[in-house]
Amino acid sequence: MDAIMLQEKLVERLLCPRVRTARQKEKQYVGFATLPNQVHRKSVKKGFDFTLMVAGESGMGKSTLVNSLFLTDLYKDRKLLNAEERINQTVEIIKHTVDIEEKGVKLKLTIVDTPGFGDAVNNNECWKPITDYIDQQFEQYFRDESGLNRKNIQDNRVHCCLYFIPPFGHGLRPVDVEFMKALHEKVNIIPLIAKADCLTPNEIKKLKDRIREEIDKFGIKVYQFPECDSDEDEEFKQLDKELKECTPFAVIGSNTVVEARGQRVRGRLYPWGIVEVENQSHCDFVKLRNMLIRSHMHDLKDVTCDVHYENYRAQCIQEMTSKLAQDNRMESPIPILPLSTPDADTEKLIKMKDEELKRMQEMLNKMQQQMHDKDQ
Amino acid sequence: MHGSKDGEKSHGGDFSYVGIDAILEQMRRKAMKQGFELNLMVVGQSGLGKSTLMNTLFKSKVSRNKSVQSNPEERIPKTVEIKSISHDIEEKGVRMKLTVIDTPGFGDQINNENCWQPIMKFINDQYEAYLQEEININRKKRIPDSRVHCCIYFIPPTGHCLRPLDVEFMRRLSKVVNIVPVIAKADTLTLEERDSFKQTIREELRANGIDVYPQKEFDEDAEDRMINDKIREMIPFAVVGSDQEYQVNGKRLLGRKTKWGTIEVENIAHCEFAYLRDLLIRTHMQNIKDITGSIHYETYRVRRLNESNGHPGALQANGVAAQHEALSHEM
Numbered sequence: 001m002d003a004i005m006l007q008e009k010l011v012e013r014l015l016c017p018r019v020r021t022a023r024q025k026e027k028q029y030v031g032f033a034t035l036p037n038q039v040h041r042k043s044v045k046k047g048f049d050f051t052l053m054v055a056g057e058s059g060m061g062k063s064t065l066v067n068s069l070f071l072t073d074l075y076k077d078r079k080l081l082n083a084e085e086r087i088n089q090t091v092e093i094i095k096h097t098v099d100i101e102e103k104g105v106k107l108k109l110t111i112v113d114t115p116g117f118g119d120a121v122n123n124n125e126c127w128k129p130i131t132d133y134i135d136q137q138f139e140q141y142f143r144d145e146s147g148l149n150r151k152n153i154q155d156n157r158v159h160c161c162l163y164f165i166p167p168f169g170h171g172l173r174p175v176d177v178e179f180m181k182a183l184h185e186k187v188n189i190i191p192l193i194a195k196a197d198c199l200t201p202n203e204i205k206k207l208k209d210r211i212r213e214e215i216d217k218f219g220i221k222v223y224q225f226p227e228c229d230s231d232e233d234e235e236f237k238q239l240d241k242e243l244k245e246c247t248p249f250a251v252i253g254s255n256t257v258v259e260a261r262g263q264r265v266r267g268r269l270y271p272w273g274i275v276e277v278e279n280q281s282h283c284d285f286v287k288l289r290n291m292l293i294r295s296h297m298h299d300l301k302d303v304t305c306d307v308h309y310e311n312y313r314a315q316c317i318q319e320m321t322s323k324l325a326q327d328n329r330m331e332s333p334i335p336i337l338p339l340s341t342p343d344a345d346t347e348k349l350i351k352m353k354d355e356e357l358k359r360m361q362e363m364l365n366k367m368q369q370q371m372h373d374k375d376q
Numbered sequence: 377m378h379g380s381k382d383g384e385k386s387h388g389g390d391f392s393y394v395g396i397d398a399i400l401e402q403m404r405r406k407a408m409k410q411g412f413e414l415n416l417m418v419v420g421q422s423g424l425g426k427s428t429l430m431n432t433l434f435k436s437k438v439s440r441n442k443s444v445q446s447n448p449e450e451r452i453p454k455t456v457e458i459k460s461i462s463h464d465i466e467e468k469g470v471r472m473k474l475t476v477i478d479t480p481g482f483g484d485q486i487n488n489e490n491c492w493q494p495i496m497k498f499i500n501d502q503y504e505a506y507l508q509e510e511i512n513i514n515r516k517k518r519i520p521d522s523r524v525h526c527c528i529y530f531i532p533p534t535g536h537c538l539r540p541l542d543v544e545f546m547r548r549l550s551k552v553v554n555i556v557p558v559i560a561k562a563d564t565l566t567l568e569e570r571d572s573f574k575q576t577i578r579e580e581l582r583a584n585g586i587d588v589y590p591q592k593e594f595d596e597d598a599e600d601r602m603i604n605d606k607i608r609e610m611i612p613f614a615v616v617g618s619d620q621e622y623q624v625n626g627k628r629l630l631g632r633k634t635k636w637g638t639i640e641v642e643n644i645a646h647c648e649f650a651y652l653r654d655l656l657i658r659t660h661m662q663n664i665k666d667i668t669g670s671i672h673y674e675t676y677r678v679r680r681l682n683e684s685n686g687h688p689g690a691l692q693a694n695g696v697a698a699q700h701e702a703l704s705h706e707m
Binding site for chain 2 (some may be wrong): 029030031032033034035036038039040042043044045048069070071100102103104105107146148149150151289290293294295296297298299302306310313314317318356357360361364365
């Protein structure tokens with residue numbers, strides 16, 4: 001906790017005005033190198049939030065994996081439906097929120113579960129409730145961001161979607177492809193091979209290669225790890241390279257603790273041996289956890305904000321302005337989309353901004369009215 | 377069957393370590409890559425040592441080059457000018473783009489009425505530029521931040537009280553930007569004179585409802601309040617600037633050499649430069665930027681959006697000037 005100690009030292013200095021301190025050593029030192037610490041301190045106070053979505057058919061081990069990742073039990077009171085009950089089930093969206101604190105850092109973790117996905121006999125467009133949910137969160141954020149009171153905006157946007165691919169097949173199934181294509185421009189998708197303990201290492205390798213090929217072939221944009229800086233140390237670069245070659249991760253989860261090699265570990269007990277969740281030679285769970293939490297959590301949030309959300313926002317504004325244009329010119333049946341190419345002339349741009357503002361002002365008026373009503 | 381076993385939870389030591397505190401390291405990495413921005417404005421009459429103080433704060437020549445002009449007419453501009461100079465500085469791997477905004481001509485005329493207007497306009501223009509970027513359809517990943525984070529106001533060391541110009545300026549500007557008042561050239565005051573001057577200034581600030589940084593209402597929690605209360609009891613800082621080194625007790629220090637002794641700039645028994653530097657740079661820099669972004673800028677934004685409600689289409693890229701005149705007139 002150097003940041004806190006640094007702060008305390010400086011506070012002490014401020015509180016004892018007439019004490020001489022030896023500052024000769026720091027002659028050329030201005031001191032703004034403490035900026036990262038100042039930011040650090042503020043973030044620790046505020047805490048973080050992270051929204052993770054899990055998608056895949058029932059029985060892929062999604063809940064178990066989430067419990068293993070965050071060492072919590074989020075699904076204590078869950079009641080599983082039997083086949084009959086599932087016939088008429090539609091895809092639901094269920095949110096679980098848990099506050100985790102570790103070494104003074106607070107994380108508000110939200111898990112978005114999608115029970116019912118891919119379970120029906122006819123799974124046409126079973127991803128629609130999911131894409132709708134993601135869009136809704138974007139829309140909510142967009143409204144909040146454009147509103148007047150931006151002090152406490154809740155960020156419910158989905159930062160990452162873990163997609164569970166069954167290990168039984170020979171690669172991606174049509175529903176996998178369609179799902180990922182529907183979502184790859186809205187959320188960071190991390191495909192996982194579920195229940196990897198039913199495959200031998202060779203089978204896993206073949207399956208991974210196959211899946212990677214198919215992802216390329218179908219043009220699915222899964223989450224890409226950012227490139228390493230050239231000034232990072234070799235160890236980091238090596239780890240990074242291994243990580244990239246290992247996708248999609250083959251994972252195993254477990255809620256139970258077993259005794260293995262004289263230690264108590266999370267694992268699954270079989271007559272022929274014990275599968276250890278955190279053993280890197282057994283599965284990629286550790287890689288997934290390290291990537292998701294320890295090294296790329298911030299990047300996942302950044303990509304969501306800078307890429308997916310911005311795409312949504314740009315699209316949304318264009319739709320709004322084109323609708324407005326359509327309303328204004330009733331004789332043309334085709335909506336005239338404002339040009340977004342860089343060589344659009346300034347006239348059109350100004351008009352477009354005008355219309356965009358009009359729309360936003362209407363929204364703002366509505367919200368102001370809501371706020372006004374709430375205050376009363 | 378997977379997923380529904382109610383097993384024993386694992387506990388103990390590294391075993392139950394998820395690793396979420398690593399996100400701080402991730403943020404730090406990213407911040408180091410991106411670098412930081414800081415925009416400081418200095419306001420005060422000519423000759424109060426503004427440029428020297430900036431140079432002393434950042435230990436390098438960051439202020440404008442003043443050409444030596446012969447007569448006052450050439451030296452002092454007819455109206456307040458705004459001169460911005462940017463430098464990229466680096467320390468221990470942390471990169472910062474420092475912009476020093478100088479305001480030559482402030483308070484130098486015979487009639488100084490409304491000399492704060494060009495400064496207000498400049499500050500509001502920066503907010504406007506940021507707002508325009510924000511409402512753009514295709515936004516930049518990182519909007520360049522040219523907003524003035526802090527305005528250092530130089531009070532001449534008269535030893536009596538604030539002048540009307542000081543009160544007028546600070547009253548208006550404390551509403552749009554963080555103001556840090558300092559007593560310039562404090563080596564003309566003895567310690568007793570300094571203390572009583574400060575007391576008077578504090579009372580006058582209070583009496584006129586001027587909220588300087590750190591503002592009481594923005595203290596986040598008890599810890600902050602405690603630290604900031606101590607700071608509030610010490611402002612305005614009595615500073616002395618210097619970019620010349622002298623030999624004192626075998627060490628080379630920044631200072632001013634006189635016949636009766638050498639004033640050491642960084643010695644807190646001599647002047648409060650070190651406190652100012654610590655406040656601005658080492659402890660409260662991020663806080664200053666946050667208050668600018670989340671409070672002053674938001675106030676501006678709300679006002680602009682409300683105005684546009686009355687005049688649709690007013691927030692045009694090239695029509696901004698019209699609205700602006702209206703805004704600055706109400707100051």
